[in-house]
Amino acid sequence: MLDPRPIAKVATRTGGMLTxxxxxxxxxxxxxxxxxxxxxxxxHLDDEAIVRLRDLRLVHFVRWVIVPPHRPDEPHLLVxxxxxxxxxxxxxxxxxxxxxxxxxxxxxxxxxxPQFSGAAELGQYFTAHRLSTAAAYSGTPARSAEQIRxxxxxxxxxxxxxxxxxxxxxxxPNPVRGARSFAERHASxxxxxxxxxxxxxxxxxxxxxxPALYPIAGLALATLGGPxxxxxxxxxxxxxxxxxxxxxxxxxxxxxLRTLKGREDRRRLVQNQITHVVPIKPGWFRMTTLKVVxxxxxxxxRNYYVRGDLGGIISIHYARWMILEDQxxxxxxxxFDGSWESYLGDFVDQAAxxxxxxxxxxxxxxxxxxxxFRGARDEESFKNWTRHHQIETQVWYSAYPDLSVQNVNxxxxxxxxxxxxxxxxxLEEWLRAL
Amino acid sequence: xxxxxxxxxxxxEGYGKLQHAAFILLAxxxxxxxxxxxxxxxxxxxxxxxxAASTNVALTCAGLAELGLKPPMLARFPSEFLDGMVSxxxxxxxxxxxxxxxxxxxxxxxxxxxxxxxxMLYEQDATALRALVKRAEEEWTQGGLSQVELLDxxxxxxxxxxxxFRDGISGVSIAGYDNDPCAVPAGxxxxxxxxxxxKYTRSPVIDxxxxxxxxxxxxxxxxxxxxxxxxxxxxxxxQDVFKFWEWVDSQAHGDAARRSWIASKMVGRWPGGxxxxxxxxAEPVYERDTLTKPFLYAEKDPHGQRxxxxxxxxxxxxxxxxxxxxxxxxxxxxNAHRLIRRGRAYGKPLATDMRPESFLAKGxxxxxxxxxxxxxxxNIERQFEFVQQTWAxxxxxxxxxxxxxxxIGARALPSSAFTVQERGIRHRxxxxxxxxxxxxxxxxxxxxxxxxxxxxxxAASANG
Numbered sequence: 055m056l057d058p059r060p061i062a063k064v065a066t067r068t069g070g071m072l073t074x075x076x077x078x079x080x081x082x083x084x085x086x087x088x089x090x091x092x093x094x095x096x097x098h099l100d101d102e103a104i105v106r107l108r109d110l111r112l113v114h115f116v117r118w119v120i121v122p123p124h125r126p127d128e129p130h131l132l133v134x135x136x137x138x139x140x141x142x143x144x145x146x147x148x149x150x151x152x153x154x155x156x157x158x159x160x161x162x163x164x165x166x167x168p169q170f171s172g173a174a175e176l177g178q179y180f181t182a183h184r185l186s187t188a189a190a191y192s193g194t195p196a197r198s199a200e201q202i203r204x205x206x207x208x209x210x211x212x213x214x215x216x217x218x219x220x221x222x223x224x225x226x227p228n229p230v231r232g233a234r235s236f237a238e239r240h241a242s243x244x245x246x247x248x249x250x251x252x253x254x255x256x257x258x259x260x261x262x263x264x265p266a267l268y269p270i271a272g273l274a275l276a277t278l279g280g281p282x283x284x285x286x287x288x289x290x291x292x293x294x295x296x297x298x299x300x301x302x303x304x305x306x307x308x309x310x311l312r313t314l315k316g317r318e319d320r321r322r323l324v325q326n327q328i329t330h331v332v333p334i335k336p337g338w339f340r341m342t343t344l345k346v347v348x349x350x351x352x353x354x355x356r357n358y359y360v361r362g363d364l365g366g367i368i369s370i371h372y373a374r375w376m377i378l379e380d381q382x383x384x385x386x387x388x389x390f391d392g393s394w395e396s397y398l399g400d401f402v403d404q405a406a407x408x409x410x411x412x413x414x415x416x417x418x419x420x421x422x423x424x425x426x427f428r429g430a431r432d433e434e435s436f437k438n439w440t441r442h443h444q445i446e447t448q449v450w451y452s453a454y455p456d457l458s459v460q461n462v463n464x465x466x467x468x469x470x471x472x473x474x475x476x477x478x479x480x481l482e483e484w485l486r487a488l
Numbered sequence: 489x490x491x492x493x494x495x496x497x498x499x500x501e502g503y504g505k506l507q508h509a510a511f512i513l514l515a516x517x518x519x520x521x522x523x524x525x526x527x528x529x530x531x532x533x534x535x536x537x538x539x540a541a542s543t544n545v546a547l548t549c550a551g552l553a554e555l556g557l558k559p560p561m562l563a564r565f566p567s568e569f570l571d572g573m574v575s576x577x578x579x580x581x582x583x584x585x586x587x588x589x590x591x592x593x594x595x596x597x598x599x600x601x602x603x604x605x606x607x608m609l610y611e612q613d614a615t616a617l618r619a620l621v622k623r624a625e626e627e628w629t630q631g632g633l634s635q636v637e638l639l640d641x642x643x644x645x646x647x648x649x650x651x652x653f654r655d656g657i658s659g660v661s662i663a664g665y666d667n668d669p670c671a672v673p674a675g676x677x678x679x680x681x682x683x684x685x686x687k688y689t690r691s692p693v694i695d696x697x698x699x700x701x702x703x704x705x706x707x708x709x710x711x712x713x714x715x716x717x718x719x720x721x722x723x724x725x726x727q728d729v730f731k732f733w734e735w736v737d738s739q740a741h742g743d744a745a746r747r748s749w750i751a752s753k754m755v756g757r758w759p760g761g762x763x764x765x766x767x768x769x770a771e772p773v774y775e776r777d778t779l780t781k782p783f784l785y786a787e788k789d790p791h792g793q794r795x796x797x798x799x800x801x802x803x804x805x806x807x808x809x810x811x812x813x814x815x816x817x818x819x820x821x822x823n824a825h826r827l828i829r830r831g832r833a834y835g836k837p838l839a840t841d842m843r844p845e846s847f848l849a850k851g852x853x854x855x856x857x858x859x860x861x862x863x864x865x866x867n868i869e870r871q872f873e874f875v876q877q878t879w880a881x882x883x884x885x886x887x888x889x890x891x892x893x894x895x896i897g898a899r900a901l902p903s904s905a906f907t908v909q910e911r912g913i914r915h916r917x918x919x920x921x922x923x924x925x926x927x928x929x930x931x932x933x934x935x936x937x938x939x940x941x942x943x944x945x946x947a948a949s950a951n952g
Contacts (some may be wrong), residue, residue: 225913229912315577316577319577319581322901323580323877323882323883323884324883324884392877392878392882396877402685433683433685434685458887460887461884485911485913
């Protein structure tokens with residue numbers, strides 16, 4: 055099952071994220087029917103369905119989710135989210151080719167009842183309803199889904215070969231050469247073995263990751279430090295004077311929990327997802343603070359956290375925050391490894407500062423101090439708050455559901471080693487990637 | 489300080505001197521009489537230092553309801569306790585699939601009778617235990633309860649478990665009880681004390697007017713039914729000893745030394761219990777401190793070349809080897825997921841000398857044997873369920889690809905593997921079958937001594 059496209063094309067990811075928000079028809083029958091339709095699609099990802107997501111070669115993750123209104127006069131929103139490779143045009147063209155009829159069935163439930171007759175029309179509609187990303191992170195940056203799949207097949211083939219006595223004997227004297235010659239003899243999967251895969255550590259990331267430049271980074275921090283400190287003081291004042299709206303959510307609603315857990319850990323305990331929607335606190339001050347914080351996180355995610363961990367968390371494939379300005383809602387999508395409990399535990403144990411800085415600007419969050427203290431460190435309250443604002447994701451698709459972030463990154467290391475012939479410490483690292 | 493006289497003894501002591509135990513699962517037939525029975529139990533508390541007959545008792549959610557706790561009060565308990573061990577979601581995360589499906593369970597499954605009470609009895613010798621059980625049986629029958637299941641135990645030679653490995657070596661130290669600078673906060677195991685986050689785990693606090701006699705401790709919003717109590721997880725795990733050694737033997741091509749090496753790598757300790765992290769080349773001659781020597785992973789064995797990343801003991805407590813940048817000596821991350829283990833083996837060993845060659849010579853027999861796994865924790869979801877899902881069942885633990893816990897992990901992927909990391913090319917053993925299956929299980933609330941009295945006397949004096 056080789057992709058006819060040239061190797062160069064699959065080697066690097068120049069993709070993006072697409073979020074499309076469409077108000078739904080408010081009629082309850084129509085709402086029930088769209089939910090049923092989406093759940094049906096979500097349940098039958100492996101079968102021949104009207105939306106054949108598994109035929110998409112250019113995506114990593116896709117979801118459709120119905121966001122219920124937070125104010126009575128507002129409509130339900132249908133939100134589509136994807137992480138794609140290549141250009142937006144290519145992504146939409148493929149989406150149309152694979153699932154055109156299904157898309158028309160889905161979008162017939164939207165208030166404006168769009169019907170598409172081709173990729174161009176779909177593109178027009180999706181662009182018009184596109185929501186920008188406020189902050190995004192990927193633990194597996196700079197790789198296309200095709201590269202991730204091919205590197206996984208490469209790893210599996212080499213691993214199987216090494217399990218055999220013959221393979222082990224052949225490879226042992228010079229592991230890299232041995233593995234490479236095996237990979238060359240088995241041309242599949244088509245990967246360029248001479249050219250190491252592209253690294254995400256380019257541009258600013260390479261600079262920020264270079265220890266030689268730490269003094270300069272220090273200088274920049276010191277310059278930014280003054281205004282930042284003033285900002286934090288202002289937030290502190292706000293926290294002290296704001297009518298506290300911390301809620302004791304207690305145990306999350308059992309029916310909600312049952313719905314959410316009913317859709318978790320469905321596939322061999324490898325990957326899971328979250329869709330989370332929470333109203334932003336009132337006033338321009340909170341909105342501005344939130345935007346500054348998200349901008350900073352996005353900057354760091356693009357230019358510093360490019361090695362597969364976000365401040366110590368190694369389980370995030372793709373995650374993003376978006377702001378729905380009109381509804382004053384903060385939207386969070388995450389595709390991660392392992393259980394909800396372990397992901398949220400990582401939040402509390404390793405990323406409480408950043409997450410408190412984001413979510414303390416939203417309703418009901420456990421009380422924070424100077425923007426970054428307390429908040430998410432209140433473990434049980436934070437988890438209950440998260441569950442309380444989590445919503446059902448009706449359709450969720452992963453292009454490589456059996457791989458963890460660590461697997462993806464190790465596979466790339468394995469692939470890169472075949473081209474680079476590592477020695478010393480790098481060789482030890484390469485051997486561990488087997 | 490812990491309120492020892494209010495805490496049931498089994499939380500803090502494993503009763504190692506009482507090697508004979510029986511676990512009895514009971515159903516309440518007459519709540520009024522059962523209440524009186526419950527209130528009049530003499531429970532061994534953590535303050536008692538006696539070495540004689542000991543009794544502890546725990547209740548399921550159905551048991552609490554039977555004793556008259558109404559739904560709004562039950563709702564103060566965490567959802568995992570209310571749901572119980574068997575739900576579609578928990579099947580997936582606990583690995584209760586295929587052979588371990590609750591439909592096939594001997595007790596606790598959807599086709600088995602409802603369980604209300606767990607009675608735990610401990611004695612010094614078999615005769616004394618028989619007498620204790622007999623007396624208890626008369627009392628529970630008189631007290632309006634009936635036996636659902638009587639689970640026997642069997643203390644194996646040399647402190648071993650059925651596969652032939654020494655068990656029960658490293659327990660958790662508890663702050664305020666054990667004199668250990670690395671002790672885990674008591675709130676991880678007991679309600680009413682600060683946990684690892686410096687917070688109080690949510691405790692079932694009931695309306696104050698339900699406790700007019702002030703039997704329970706007062707909390708901010710009522711009477712604290714949870715204080716000094718814990719949650720007890722019980723799973724009956726059947727072990728196929730011959731299948732285990734037969735598979736290991738086939739991987740070792742019949743070589744006895746290699747066989748023992750592979751099995752020890754799977755466990756993370758040598759058969760006698762010496763940790764691989766400390767003694768990696770061969771099983772040592774045992775001295776006084778061989779078993780108790782403290783060890784960590786981050787500095788000495790970050791990549792699992794001594795004790796494999798996927799081995800059973802490393803998964804059950806990864807110590808300081810969690811996260812990206814291991815902070816050597818820092819066990820904070822792992823400490824949020826510790827369990828107090830109080831399990832006991834059951835069934836005759838396949839061979840009394842507990843040696844692999846004897847097991848292999850013996851072949852498969854029809855004797856049911858295994859472990860009555862019992863653990864205590866304050867937060868089932870963050871502790872027991874997390875460990876079961878994220879550390880035991882996940883084939884991605886520690887960056888692995890296809891490796892569940894070799895002993896207890898569910899085989900969710902088509903071909904499960906066990907990988908032995910080495911300095912050169914790793915060894916990987918594939919098509920590893922499962923050697924353990926669940927035969928029963930339930931979540932229990934282990935109330936404080938006061939809460940047992942409260943629940944019992946309240947049911948006994950209820951009208952109608």
